[in-house]
Amino acid sequence: MTGRSISLAVLAAFALSTPALAQDVHVSPLAAPDFFSTGARETGLGADLWRGASGLTARTVLPLLAAKPLSPAAQALARRVLATGASGPEGAGQDPGVAGARVGALIAQGGVRDAAVILSRTAGLEQNPVLAQAGAEAALLSGEDEAACAISDRLVAGREEVYWLRLRAYCQLKAGNSGTAQLTFDLAQSQARDAIYGRLMGAKLAGAGDPGAPSLRNGLDYALSRNLGLPVTGAAAPAVAAALAGSPAASATWTVEGGPGPVKAAMAALAAGDLATAQAMRAGLTSDTIPGATITDLALLDALLSAASGKTDPQTLDRLIERGAAADAKTRVRAQQAALILAALGAPMSPQARGQFAGFTAGDAKAPVARAFALDIAGAEKLQGETALLALWISADAGAAGPAAGDRARIIRALKAAGLEEDARAFALEGLLALR
Incomplete structure (x- = not known):
């Protein structure tokens, strides 16, 4: 066989084999980014935080945390969990809407700086209006108006939504484009008239007149009020109140009167x-x-010291149970609720104390039974993220004062079982301080 014949034979064999080779080549699309994997700081929680967590629960709870005030213990738990970088809850990690809700909740509970760090590390922010709005609000609340305007300029989708029209009018005016700003303002008001935004932005456009009272409903109102020189005080939405309060401590703290007497x-x-x-x-x-x-x-002071140090002992709990069984009616309620909280932290009981404890009637619960049961299950299965979300759901429904004693005890027990002992102690301290 000549050299030419060999070459043709080789080419023919290669051509015949190519379809077979092509069948072995599989092209897989790149996985969507997990937005929850981007964290803000070291929180002491692991990359498996959201293992087994329900995406449905996340979609339900995160918007609540952005809209409702929480007690200091619940705020600290929310900030810790939401600032952690870990693969997200089932079916929610790749959802930019849920990612935006996470950041919005973090901002509302005082984690403005953490939210800004997460957003600075999040690619494609301008591709989703929910994530982009969270970024703009974080910038406005931090006094970084130019950064918010830059996000607005880069936005790809949702530019016609009223939030972006309002922000764009503000940014155009700040850039000196008053005519364009007026047109954008008129378009925003024709789409969804807002009396508060209207008077603030109207005064800014006119450059004169009385703008009225400041508004602290959101970052844009806050920025407008600040830019107009209005006093940014008074009733504020949770996110604005958190921004005005400054960066909170990592751990929960409370302000209580220091007297009278050494115990107080x-x-x-x-x-x-x-x-x-x-x-x-x-x-x-x-x-x-x-x-x-x-x-x-x-006895209550000893319970507080026990909870704060993480060293629960039977003697402290026994004294509370004794007071809960024998004191006058008003004192009995305080002692019974304190005993319930300390028992939830795992303080051991003697058989006699357990018998008395079982007869206590104080410590009402208000959370739905199914939700409390789901909390118990999540804690027992050591699903940290799920446990935290359910605890925060109950807390959000309870408001700034925190959960009822019975609900609080369930939360403490579940958090401790899930390995969130620091947060369990904070909820216990908060409940005991409320009984002082």
């Missing part, structure tokens, strides 16, 4: 996060008879 002073130190001072003050109280305090007050 020690409780105030604990509320402020100063465990060492509270322990030193308690060590100086060598008698059960203390000015300005009852036996129940002292």
